Amino acid sequence: MATKKAATTTKKAPAKKSAAAKTTKTTVTTAPVAATSSSLGDHIQTSLRSVSLWRSLGAELVGTFLFAGVVIAGQGQPIFVLFGLAGIVLLLGAVSGAYVNPAITIGALVTRRIGWLRALGYVIAQLLGAALAYVVLSGFISGAEAVSAQAQAYGQTAPALYAAADVSKLTGKEWFIFFSELTGTAILGLAIANVTRNKDRIAGALTAGFGIFVALMIAVSAASYVGGTAIINPAVAIALHAYSWANVWPFAIYAIAPVIGGIVGFVIYDLLRGKEA
DSSP: OOOOOOOOOOOOOOOOOSSOOOOOOOOOOOOOOOOOOOOHHHHHHHHHTOHHHHHHHHHHHHHHHHHHHHHHHTTTOHHHHHHHHHHHHHHHHHHHOOOOOHHHHHHHHHTTSSOHHHHHHHHHHHHHHHHHHHHHHHHHHHTSOOOOHHHHHTTOOOOOOOOOOOGGGSTTOHHHHHHHHHHHHHHHHHHHHHHHHOOOHHHHHHHHHHHHHHHHHHHHHHHHTTTOOOOOOHHHHHHTTOOOTTOSHHHIIIIIHHHHHHHHHHHHHHHHHOTTO
8 A cells, every 4th residue: 555755844944134234323423502692792793784773873863853953943832843753753763763862762771672772872863963953053043144233123133043041040940840851751751652562653653742742731831930941852952052061950950850751751651551462
């Protein structure tokens, strides 16, 4: 009887990898990170290269020149100053904000609306603009014809630029003018603080105009009771010959008081409105 051979099947084991997988180790080297904070000198150089800054400084110089001219030509009357400031804000507000007042500029700086370098440039430009307005208008006055003796007999006087009252002749009344300047600039600062948050240019111009109208109405009336002059603008005070090196009071009244008032006005507005509004 024939027998069949059992078929044998052999399974081949999987072939072993001839070579182990090569592992590559990459080393990442990081270069030291440069310091991100720039020095004060670098910050100043970068800012001075900014075309926007120089345009803003030019706008503040021109704006203060026009504003000081309006005050002198209008004899400081609030109604003329109202339309003058409103027009300047419409003309130049989009370029620099049309602060045209060192006290208002410092108020904006303290409340962090503008940087310190821009604020410093604004103040210098505003002082130069007001001084230039006085020089230009004085040139026209010097070109005017002399008043004859016959005309003087009829009460006609030679043309002269509007000027502030002499503080040295108001001994004992200096504090009254000091607080009239402080109060008036605080009212103006309150109005301009609103303008800096208002995106509508026309509404901002009207707010600034009516703000300075109210400020001057109160400050001028208060100062006139004691025979003084209210200006509420340290730059325009140069054009009105308000300062005197012989007495410290003019600087306290027309420089320090408005700066304090401007800061107070901005701070009060921010407290009333709040940062989230």
